[in-house]
Amino acid sequence: MVWKVAFISAAAAATVASVNAVTTNYTSSTDPTQITLPDIPQVTSTDPAQQCVYYNSPYSINPSEWPTVWDIATSNGMNTSAEFTALYNSIDWTKVPNFPPRNLTAAGGLDMTGYDGVNDPACWWSSSTCKTPKVEGINPDLYACPEPDVWGLTFDDGPNCSHNAFYDFLEQEKQKATMFYIGSNVVNWPYGALRGVKDGHHIAGHTWSHKMMTTLTNQEVLAELYYTQKAIKHVTGVTPKHWRPALGDLDDRVRWIATQLNLTAIIWNLDTFDWAANVQAGVTTETVDNLYQDFINMGTNGTFANSGNIVLSHEINNQTMDFFMKHYPAIKKAYSHVLDVATCMNITTPYVETTVTFPTFEQSVGTSSSSSANPVSSGTGASGTSGSSSVATTSSGNSITLNGPLFIAALFGLFVLV
Numbered sequence: 001m002v003w004k005v006a007f008i009s010a011a012a013a014a015t016v017a018s019v020n021a022v023t024t025n026y027t028s029s030t031d032p033t034q035i036t037l038p039d040i041p042q043v044t045s046t047d048p049a050q051q052c053v054y055y056n057s058p059y060s061i062n063p064s065e066w067p068t069v070w071d072i073a074t075s076n077g078m079n080t081s082a083e084f085t086a087l088y089n090s091i092d093w094t095k096v097p098n099f100p101p102r103n104l105t106a107a108g109g110l111d112m113t114g115y116d117g118v119n120d121p122a123c124w125w126s127s128s129t130c131k132t133p134k135v136e137g138i139n140p141d142l143y144a145c146p147e148p149d150v151w152g153l154t155f156d157d158g159p160n161c162s163h164n165a166f167y168d169f170l171e172q173e174k175q176k177a178t179m180f181y182i183g184s185n186v187v188n189w190p191y192g193a194l195r196g197v198k199d200g201h202h203i204a205g206h207t208w209s210h211k212m213m214t215t216l217t218n219q220e221v222l223a224e225l226y227y228t229q230k231a232i233k234h235v236t237g238v239t240p241k242h243w244r245p246a247l248g249d250l251d252d253r254v255r256w257i258a259t260q261l262n263l264t265a266i267i268w269n270l271d272t273f274d275w276a277a278n279v280q281a282g283v284t285t286e287t288v289d290n291l292y293q294d295f296i297n298m299g300t301n302g303t304f305a306n307s308g309n310i311v312l313s314h315e316i317n318n319q320t321m322d323f324f325m326k327h328y329p330a331i332k333k334a335y336s337h338v339l340d341v342a343t344c345m346n347i348t349t350p351y352v353e354t355t356v357t358f359p360t361f362e363q364s365v366g367t368s369s370s371s372s373a374n375p376v377s378s379g380t381g382a383s384g385t386s387g388s389s390s391v392a393t394t395s396s397g398n399s400i401t402l403n404g405p406l407f408i409a410a411l412f413g414l415f416v417l418v
């Protein structure tokens, strides 16, 4: 069975919703344009055991001031902290779309019982892959690089230990990616997060504890987003304008709350299922290799002749990183450009801090076929324009073939992320 998803022709929506929330009431000791890493084995070694020895750093947190790592971000009394209360009260909750939090099934999947999947009133991605909000004043999702023959490179679930070989590889290849960092991982592995910013990757948030966002209350959704922003800022000095929900689970209620924090979601239109190999029943190394091969074929057989993709892949572990490294030479051959999402979307200032800038698509590809421009520039030369973070891609006539059974299994099955 093959599941066809027609590309929705989304008009470029320049919605900048009215945002009143206090979003950056926290500071950082890091200048993101001047990052240096200490010469310790955790930062330099490619031996997994050495990299994963826990370390203290200037970024170590006082646990009493933060949510419990890997627990919902309202934990540890954070929903009653002065800063969170001030944030919560700065939002006009009478305007939040009134869709109830969803439930999980006993197996850990989303319970869609009773949801009107035909009309999809909440624009619930998990139900329909809906990406263009049905409620007004909400930032629409980005989900495909607009230029032809572009592979939008994204990795979820970092940072972590044992990723030095992967970051070294990307650095050698002068390859930038969009990295979606989990807040709990950022505070546990700060040098991993600093490496990502130092190397010029495009950093975005991936929630504090990686829960299914539509199952959370308004307060919990806000806390998951806010404390992830705060963690990334605390360690790296940048405040991302973009985020990605775990498993793509978002609807207009979740999007509205993210919009209050000026955040725009980046989803995808191709999924490698790399995390599921040898973890989920029926998904083998060969399954994922075949998906990569299909996506590589799409680069030469006309599928992306008019517009590009955004591909979901993961940092999670050695196996997921190795899938990408193995297929990278073929990806580069099959596509004109392999780019991070900020660059492919001309988002030159993807952070609140405008000292860090990225090239436009044209600047990036003008001189070479890979993104070799140094995206980090400091100080005076930085452009003062605000990021076009709510530009939706326009695409027409494209039809992407996804692996239906896998997709459905992932939505309803048991999720095991390491």
Ligand SMILES: *[C@@H]1O[C@H](CO)[C@@H](O)[C@H](O)[C@H]1NC(C)=O
Pocket: 074, 079, 080, 219
């Ligand atoms: C904070 O969260 C706790 C536990 O979920 C809940 O009992 C309490 O009512 C919440 N407090 C506020 C002010 O929302």
Ligand SMILES: *[C@@H]1O[C@H](CO)[C@@H](O)[C@H](O)[C@H]1NC(C)=O
Pocket: 022, 025, 082, 083, 084, 086
């Ligand atoms: C930040 O939040 C604290 C409460 O935790 C408050 O006292 C302070 O005034 C706030 N600062 C700004 C700049 O809003």
Ligand SMILES: *[C@@H]1O[C@H](CO)[C@@H](O)[C@H](O)[C@H]1NC(C)=O
Pocket: 100, 101, 102, 103, 113, 114
């Ligand atoms: C979730 O479960 C609770 C308790 O059974 C129920 O009251 C609520 O209606 C359910 N929510 C949805 C969206 O089905």
Ligand SMILES: *[C@@H]1O[C@H](CO)[C@@H](O)[C@H](O)[C@H]1NC(C)=O
Pocket: 162, 163, 165, 166, 318, 319, 321, 322
């Ligand atoms: C995965 O492990 C193998 C064997 O230890 C190693 O050669 C390879 O570099 C590792 N890959 C990554 C991305 O760390």
Ligand SMILES: *[C@@H]1O[C@H](CO)[C@@H](O)[C@H](O)[C@H]1NC(C)=O
Pocket: 293, 294, 295, 297, 298, 301, 302, 303, 401
């Ligand atoms: C391109 O390749 C993909 C993956 O192999 C395939 O599903 C699709 O049908 C192909 N499209 C065309 C136009 O040949």
Ligand SMILES: *[C@@H]1O[C@H](CO)[C@@H](O)[C@H](O)[C@H]1NC(C)=O
Pocket: 157, 159, 160, 161, 182, 185, 188, 315, 316, 317, 417, 418
């Ligand atoms: C990353 O590291 C933590 C330990 O800090 C671990 O619990 C977690 O599962 C690891 N992997 C991912 C994908 O987050």
Ligand SMILES: *[C@@H]1O[C@H](CO)[C@@H](O)[C@H](O)[C@H]1NC(C)=O
Pocket: 146, 344, 345, 346, 360, 361, 362, 391
């Ligand atoms: C990026 O900029 C180029 C050149 O100005 C333009 O053609 C393209 O449409 C822009 N892409 C987006 C997503 O704004």
Ligand SMILES: *[C@@H]1O[C@H](CO)[C@@H](O)[C@H](O)[C@H]1NC(C)=O
Pocket: 016, 019, 020, 021, 022, 023, 262, 386, 387
């Ligand atoms: C939200 O983003 C817009 C456009 O970049 C900016 O003008 C505004 O100041 C931001 N608001 C907050 C609260 O950060």
Ligand SMILES: [Zn+2]
Pocket: 156, 157, 206, 210, 246, 247
């Ligand atoms: Zn994830």
